[in-house]
Amino acid sequence: VKLRDLEFPVSIDTARQYALVFTSALAQRLAALHALHGSPNCVPMPRTLTDGRLMLCADVLTEVEPGGLLHAMWAAADQQVLGQAVEVMAWADAVALLPPEPPLA
Amino acid sequence: MPGDYLHPDTVSWIARVAANGGSVSRSTVLAVNSFCNDIDLYGLRRRFYRLNLLCGSSLQSALVPLFVSESANATNRGFATDTNVSFVSADYAETGASAGLNARVQGKYLDTGVLGNIFEPFGAHLACGMVTPEISNNTNGFRCMIGLYRSSTTIAFQLDNRRGNANLRNAICGIVGGASPIERTAGGTFTALGGAGVGYFIASWPSLYKNGVELGSRSTLCEKYSHADTITVWTQKVDGVANSGVSTVATLGWYSIGLNLDAAQAGAFDDALRKFAVRMQRRLP
Numbered sequence: 001v002k003l004r005d006l007e008f009p010v011s012i013d014t015a016r017q018y019a020l021v022f023t024s025a026l027a028q029r030l031a032a033l034h035a036l037h038g039s040p041n042c043v044p045m046p047r048t049l050t051d052g053r054l055m056l057c058a059d060v061l062t063e064v065e066p067g068g069l070l071h072a073m074w075a076a077a078d079q080q081v082l083g084q085a086v087e088v089m090a091w092a093d094a095v096a097l098l099p100p101e102p103p104l105a
Numbered sequence: 106m107p108g109d110y111l112h113p114d115t116v117s118w119i120a121r122v123a124a125n126g127g128s129v130s131r132s133t134v135l136a137v138n139s140f141c142n143d144i145d146l147y148g149l150r151r152r153f154y155r156l157n158l159l160c161g162s163s164l165q166s167a168l169v170p171l172f173v174s175e176s177a178n179a180t181n182r183g184f185a186t187d188t189n190v191s192f193v194s195a196d197y198a199e200t201g202a203s204a205g206l207n208a209r210v211q212g213k214y215l216d217t218g219v220l221g222n223i224f225e226p227f228g229a230h231l232a233c234g235m236v237t238p239e240i241s242n243n244t245n246g247f248r249c250m251i252g253l254y255r256s257s258t259t260i261a262f263q264l265d266n267r268r269g270n271a272n273l274r275n276a277i278c279g280i281v282g283g284a285s286p287i288e289r290t291a292g293g294t295f296t297a298l299g300g301a302g303v304g305y306f307i308a309s310w311p312s313l314y315k316n317g318v319e320l321g322s323r324s325t326l327c328e329k330y331s332h333a334d335t336i337t338v339w340t341q342k343v344d345g346v347a348n349s350g351v352s353t354v355a356t357l358g359w360y361s362i363g364l365n366l367d368a369a370q371a372g373a374f375d376d377a378l379r380k381f382a383v384r385m386q387r388r389l390p
Binding site (some may be wrong): 012016040041042043044045047056057059060062063068069091098099 | 109124126164165168184186187188189190191192194195196209210211212347349350
């Protein structure tokens with residue numbers, strides 16, 4: 001399933017069931033977009049999966065609507081590209097791809 | 106609030122909340138104001154470099170700490186607002202039994218901007234109020250609520266909830282401080298403290314308070330955390346990078362960073378927090 005397949009607005013209950021998975025190259029582009037249009041009030045920070053891709057909880061999608069903390073960034077993004085490039089994965093499946101937890105510090 | 110006398114820290118907080126796009130209800134203003142007066146009454150104000158009660162009408166409000174320095178005239182310790190990493194508005198509730206900011210999943214945290222190297226050994230506290238228990242076990246039995254760690258030197262400056270087994274999952278509200286909160290982890294931990302069946306904090310420094318009561322202390326080697334890393338809440342920074350793998354999956358209701366607290370001060374702080382929780386209709390520890 002791709003991001004383009006989701007119906008917006010996404011409810012928080014639905015969003016929490018999914019992860020957004022994407023490449024590190026796209027993550028860099030999103031970070032640059034956030035630097036231009038985002039704020040410290042919401043800085044999405046993806047986690048790296050064992051296969052090298054990155055993932056975020058899809059609850060960030062609840063902030064892209066007008067009035068949301070990520071709306072300006074979303075509005076400035078190429079949503080067609082995002083819709084194609086971002087994979088939507090069941091949350092549990094994405095968590096299974098996270099690296100093992102670190103040892104006691 | 107015409108006609109009301111408001112504490113200067115309250116006035117400052119309201120203005121900073123508005124500047125960040127947030128708002129505050131009258132009842133919250135009064136609760137925050139009473140908290141400020143209590144902190145003054147107990148003579149604690151200068152012990153706090155940064156304190157966030159995570160309140161206000163929205164997430165933008167909750168990201169604005171009540172105290173950002175040890176006095177109204179002092180230079181800010183850390184960022185003007187907490188940098189919110191991956192929390193969304195739906196993770197925040199101002200009042201009720203689950204009031205606070207709920208991480209729900211690992212990887213969500215706040216960066217305070219407060220540098221760990223400004224504190225001297227025997228001279229700092231880190232504290233937070235845990236409203237809900239961890240929702241799952243870390244296989245290593247370890248999650249960090251606030252702090253810093255350097256792998257090359259094994260120096261930690263952090264508060265974590267190291268647990269021996271899955272039964273230790275109850276809600277806790279703790280205050281950590283005391284004589285020497287910065288030391289080598291190699292000195293041992295508080296693994297014997299806390300009671301079976303109740304949540305507890307483990308911290309690798311000599312004094313630990315839970316709900317205003319000292320759980321234990323020890324006197325082992327301390328040294329300064331000498332790296333210019335900023336302190337994060339809901340997780341630790343390891344070698345300057347937030348470590349999402351050990352971030353806490355729970356609701357925190359407040360945090361503070363500042364100078365060390367002795368037993369009487371920790372008890373007074375706990376009292377002020379309890380009064381605030383009652384006024385805000387929040388869960389009491």
